[in-house]
Amino acid sequence: MSATVIDYSKEISVVEGRPSAALLDGVITQPIDSFPQRNWLIGLAVTGTMLLIGGISLGWLLWKGVGVWGINQPVAWGFDVVNFVFWIGIGHAGTLISAILFLLRQKWRTGIARFAEAMTLFAVLCAVMFVLFHTGRPWIAAVWLLPYPNQHGVWVNFTSPLIWDVFAVSTYFAVSLVFWYIGIIPDFATLRDRAVTKVKKTIFTILSLGWRFSNRHWQHYERAYLIMAGFATPLVLSVHTIVSFDFAVSIIPGWHTTIFPPYFVAGAIFSGFAMVQNVLIVTRKAFHFEHLITLDTIEKMNKIMLLTGSMVGYAYMMEFFIAWYSGNAIERFVFINRAFGPYWWAYWIMFTCNVVSPQLFWSKKIRTSLLASFIIAIFINIGMWFERFVIVVTSLSRDFLPSSWGMFIPTMWDFGLLIGSFGLFFTLVLLFVKALPAISMAEIKAVVPGAQPLHYGDGGFHG
Amino acid sequence: MLNRCIMEMEGSMAKKLYSLTAIFTTPNEIIKAAKAVQEAGYSKYDVHTPYPLHGMDDAMELKETKLGFVTLAAGIMGATGMISFASWVASVDYPQVIGGKPYWSWPAFVPVTYEIAVLMAVLLTVAALIVFFFKFPNVSHPLHDTPYMKKVSADKFGVSIQAEDPKFNEKVVGDLLKNLGGEVSPVYYSEEFLDFKPQLFEPKFILLLAGIAVVSAGGGYATWNKLLYLPPFDWMMEQPKSKPQSHSEFYADGFAMRPPVEGSIARGFIPYPYKGKPDEAAKYLVNPLLPTKEVLALGKKKYLTFCSPCHGNFGSGDSRLQGQFPNPPTLHSDKVRIWSNGSIYHVITDGQNVMPSYQYQITREERWAVVHYIRTLERALNAKESDLQ
């Protein structure tokens, strides 16, 4: 596909060849049915170790308190909030691929939607871990952050963006979980009907709720899917917008700027897509899904990264310009400080990775190269982590009053939890691809050429 | 759990037919078949496909789904509920001034209202979908576990016309499906399905409920009544701080309670500026009180309480201590009578010779009242002729 000239009068096929539905079932369930391979086990050992490091760090944190981190005054938010925003951002890609690309009728999402949604759930779990444990007493915070009538007679503060976060992230997790689950029900039913052992059969019977592939059900199912996609889409925007409000409602220079909401959303999609790209390049190779997740899909992901990366670059430019335009000396200082102050190195890593690297995707050669896509995606993730670091730490370390300035130096426990979050995320991903179908069987069958009746054209747009 | 259906039982066992099914292999065939079955007037039939086919809803002449109304209602309910609740909390139940804004600040309620609206809309839509539209979970439908279902969940398309349909005739239906090109086979109810007599208190279900109750109650109790009182969760019961009257390792003398630092003074208190300086006190202090009846009464009371044991009831120095304490000189001597008020005040405050300081027993105001009283005593014992008028 990459070397030939595109014929615009023909639709680009989502799936290569015309695999039969039975073949598709076989290919997709093969990782689930087969014994774990060596590579998978090695991967699990690595991620398991990372998870263990995280577990130890978490235990120490719970025992000793948040003083084991490098946070202090004025930098009261360090890796905890940076990682929270980072992981929530990663989660948004899954919903975007699953819901927004569905609404935009982009069939190429089919091969990647299922595990992208799973990645959303895992990423949100990682994010919730940070935001919960950065409270001084998380065992109380877990309960007191919810508005329930109590003997103190107090409620949560509905005007605080930190509470908006609680509502937003909880809703996002619940809706993503439900959306993912409803999507898997037909696959659970297929797995139930293919199950060989009684244990598997029982499990899948329960999980499929008795789905029978009846068209009378498909009708309601499709409407429900559309409705959920329709809600998940603004939810992606609203959740990361509310996360951005944590910063933007303040008066801190560098934080209080009205473009934060769409800037954060674009950044979230940007980093999330990079993470999905990394996972999908590995997955399609490992499980031989190359004909189901085509190079065209990878190229389109890169184009979206170019788009969202450019949006992030636009936001950088606008922030910088308006800071100058405002004439406010402190605003102007913030941006000088970011680039040339004590954390200058973080800023330039961010800039190179976020603004420069995605621009390489203007070249078709780079866009269609698997190696380049993989490497650039890693750089984008690094860049986006540093962006959150620059926003949170640099701004706090140098705010209004010079006598209050202070530095943040991360401790080993900060790093331990960061490593642990990656461990948790990738462990869950590895477990997921071994336990559940990584590609939606029902959806992929529907987009193969010849899947739909000729009345609507061969493989016409799927609603 | 109930078993699934049996397929094509040979032999003379009485079987109840559930439906006649037909398998097709291409999307076009099944669309054609669906249209034909619908046009033939059957209503209790269904089409089964591994994925939704375009145009099938029209072929089966299905009415538009009503699921959207559930969503709308749930979303509106969620939004109105949340904004009402947040408004009530902020303006009625516990109003606070936050950020200098009025109690009811609608812009701040928009995010939570929106999120709850979405949450309610999605959760209730899905709940309605599963429970009311699908009538799930239902794992014992006659079609479950049949070869028909296994084919249809993989790669074939099927239609199933139920025996319950008013127009059903096994031969007619069978011929219709065969003519359409399908592979026909019957599906029967299983014996267990037919024999199933649901009880109100199904033992396995009751056991499941009991199990859930025990686990959740036990787990809840263990967590919130036991686990959350273990360190480090123990509600700050053990705090490494000094308590009053406790021992302290930190200080050499072992006392946790420390005296105030040298030179500390109490709040609102101005230290006596003439400590140890009787001459300056004599020079600068002026009695701020006037010798009114109340002041004199106060002075008399305090004098009699504190001063009279040593100085006598009338200031003559005739103490009633009977020599337990040295007698002071009389207050009516010329020496004392020419003292300024400030001097007397200073002696009360700072003490003199054997007399200790009375600053802790008599307040400043009271001391000035006593000074007035002493002056009155002095005048009384040395009255002039003019005083009688």
Place this chain on the structure above:
Amino acid sequence: MSDTHETVIYPKKELPAKYVQTGWALVAAGFILAAVSYIDDPHRAAYNNLIGFAFLASVAVGAVFYIALEYIAGAVWSTPFRRVSEFLAALLPFVVILSIPLFFQMHDLFHWTHDEAVASDKILQSKTPYLNVEFFVIRFVVMMAIWGLFYYLFRKNSLKQDMDKDQKHTRTNIKLAGAFLPIFAISISVFAIDWLMSLEPHWFSTMFGVYYFTGTIICALAVITYIVVVLSERGYFFQGIGKDHYYSFGALLYALTAFWAYIAFSQFMLIWYANLPEENFWFIARWKNGWEYVSVAMVLFHFWVPYFMLLSRPSKMDTGNLKRSSLLLIAVHFLDLYWLVVPTFHESPVFGYEEIAFPLLTIGLIIIVFAMQAKKYNLVPIGDPKLQRGMDFHL
């Protein structure tokens, strides 16, 4: 892929004469009212001119945006109507014409052109490297030149393709679209900052470019939708155009309405929350002395009403509803510009013949320019390789 259509036969029809007549009538009426208002109260005419100018720019450059968007996204459902956007983009020269009176009114419109005010205000002084007349003019000229260039190139390729049906024109336009979009993002922000945000030179908001961009694309899409629905009902497009195409327009308008509300609310709420005097005065001015009614009208008619009008699935496909929604969205873009511009000049909202002049003029211009383009060129890009797929498009 349906192979029952070999060549695309496009029956070219001329637009009815009454459209053109209506257009000329509106232009004449608008022009007369505008001329009278310039004589009567040039200050008021100036800012109404500004509103009309910004509105026409929205439609013209928004149309170019949609051309580029279709190419870059590879969308097929909009291909049969792309020519509508190309015709609307021909309004760009008229945008320049409408700007000319404004350059004579710079002193009336822009506080930062008042040298005495700048000399006594340190903040304004710090902005003079950007806010000075020379640079302002240069920015505008460059912007219009770039927009004009892209419009010209897009159209040239598209029209050539009508003749030779060569796919290389599509490839070229896709590359052009890729270049255009980032340039557009920056230039539309500069446009908004220069002409609208600098009216109040002490105020600033990083979101402002995004806000104006959103309003622009809603307005442009509403105009496109209205034209497509009206002409489609009268058979100017192919028979295949059906409810699925309409649904796409409806869904996009619905989504953009929600998006506008999100952007507008974010900008407002952040400034309200922090309550900094250097920023909040702009919104406070729009909540006093009668402007609060206009602000409420904005929330109602720019968000709530069109949102619920386009909420349900059938409503997005209904041609009558689409026409009504489009007209509403065009009207509220005028309201938006009015709300952005006039509070700088008037303590209370004012409405008179002066405010009607430029809307009439610009709507008339849109109709006339469109009709003239439709006379000369095909209404459908008959050479486009995606045309067949666009016509076959089904949900």
